[in-house]
Amino acid sequence: MRNAYGVESVRAAEREVMARGPEGALMRRAAAGLAAECAQLLGKVYGARIALLVGSGDNGGDALYAGAKLAGRGAGVTAVLLAPERTHAGGLAALRAAGGTVVDGSEDRAEGVVARARLVVDGIVGIGGRGGLRERAARLVAAVAGDALVVAVDVPSGVDADTGEVHGEAVRADVTVTFGAYKPGLLIDPGREYAGAVRLVDIGLELASGERVLEALQYADVAGLLPRPSGESDKYRRGVVGVVAGSARYPGAAVLCVAGALRGGAGAVRYVGPAADAVIARFPETLVSAGPPSKAGRVQAWVVGPGLGDDGERLRDVVAADVPVLIDADGLRLAGEREVRARRAPTLLTPHAGEAAALLGVSREEVESARLSAVRELAGRYGATVLLKGSTTLVASGEGPVRVNPTGTPWLATAGSGDVLSGLAGSLLAAGLDARDAGAVGAYLHGLAARHASSGGPVAAQDVADAIPAAWRDVRRTD
Known part of the structure; x- marks a missing residue:
């Protein structure tokens, strides 16, 4: 399981580690x-031009200490300071001692330094x-060359670490090096798109599982969780799913x-609806019924x-049935909130952003920009x-952390894919x-x-x- 924790939980864990160890040890770790990830990206460190975009917080300190290590290996490292009077003193001294140079971010030459860099480290905001981003930071980020590598420290500046929301200009990283724990905003769009590849660096934080905000299943x-038929299983013991769909x-x-249900391991599929001929023509094993679902x-x-x-x-x-029900597409439009809440058996709603927006009475853009809050509110x-x-894709229920799905491809945005799901x-x-598990x-x-x-x-x-x-077999190979 890949777990993500909120900012306050991470900070509390950091304070505990700092209280037990020598001053500055956590930042140096x-x-x-960070320096190791940058070196791996560069391949050859010696002679590489590196620009550090350094803000006033500990994020800037991380960038400066990493820059010092890279400068010690022969890289040409320049720190561009966005708040010179509030720059991390220890990190700045370490960079200078290693041969790195410094430029004030307000100077005209700062953009040229960034534009010539082979690798740019984003240490603007933690x-x-x-x-x-504020105007000066946004201007410097805009100066990054198109073929340069951008590495974000902990989270891309401008991305909300707790939610993945982006309000205004933000850094688009090729790689984000995050410390101690994944942050929700790195796993949820639009933040995930800005983060690029995410690398987790263990810095010794101890976080309780109960504090998880987000989790992503792994193989x-x-x-x-996959169902496993036994030697005594028959089609009814394996589960019969009813499908009321089509017009x-x-x-x-x-x-x-029906295709998704059959491929999903159901022992049998009952279909109720006007598309029975089309279903039987494609899947003759389907059990069809013309009557109401309750009589099927x-x-x-x-x-x-x-x-x-x-x-x-x-x-x-x-909806009146006393078994689990999944409601999708037109069903979401027809099902009333009161009727769904009155159900005693489990209910799984599967809206896309447009359908979620209609259910919440907001715009689609609001849902897409704040997915985590939208799915929680709907649940x-x-x-x-x-x-x-x-x-x-996010899955939320009344219990446990929200789940984020790590699989998929943009090609999946095609007609009918949601019906299969x-x-x-x-x-x-x-x-x-x-x-929750089924979703x-x-x-x-x-x-x-x-x-x-x-x-x-x-x-x-x-x-x-x-x-x-094939996907099922792929997953089972890890078992």
Whole structure:
């Protein structure tokens, strides 16, 4: 599990370490890790031009001490000071002693120093920073050459470390070297996009698991949650998922949702809706019913909504069921907040940003710029588990940290891919996973399947569904 902690928890852990050790030891530990990452990026340190963008806080101190180590290996290091009177004194002395040079960030020549650098270290603002870059800092960042490497210290300046929100100008890093623990803003867009590749440097912090704000499943975690049929399993013991999807206008939504459910390990899939002919033509193993969902036969979970149109009657019939229900697409528009909150069995809502915005009564841009707060608010408002789809997919429930999905590809933004995810996650619900695990594992496998299907090129939703077994086997190899 990759865990992320809030700024206050990290700072408290840092204070404990500093209280037990000699003064400055923690900063030097962080700087050593930062310098090592910079050296690895450069390949050849000797003779490399390096510019340090140095702010007034400890972040600037980290950059200065790292710069001193690089200067000691023969790099030409220049520190550009944005607050000369408040620069970390110890770090500045170390840089000068190692042969580094210093320039005031307000001088005209400062931009030239940055423009000529092969590597630029962003030590402007630390994890406590809020808001975008100030004008002088933004001007210096804009001077970075297009082929230069940019390394952010702990978090890119201008990115909110707790949320990933970006308000104004921010540094776009190739690599972010973060200390002690991952910060949520490095794993959630838009901050994740600004962070580039994230490298974690262990500086000896002790953080309690209960303080986690965010967590990302890894292969081993997913492998441990995947359903495992035994020798005595039959199709009913493995889980039967019901699918209420599709309409005369959108029969394909039903087909894709059923595809995700079948590939997701369901023992059987019951389909209820007007697209039965299209479903049977593609998947003859599907059990179809023309009647209302409540009369279709026993299921362990329902998926409702993809391509449903305005069929509120079928939606209400499913919401009234006493088994886990996944609601997606048109179902989100038709399901009332009061009806969802009244449910006793688990509910998993799977909106994309536009649907989440409609449910919250805000703009899509607001959801996309503040994903963490949006998914938390939806989960609280509906009393349900919410899987917010997008460039970073988040899963939130009333308990435990929010989960962020680390798999996927931009090619996954294609028509019908969400229908496949709904069927897949619904199948996992039917197999006995709780809503939080079903959402997180479903998103993980869905993203991994897209990578398998894409191989760097365009992918269609059916391709993603067909690649789910390969993704499943890939994960199980770590078991």
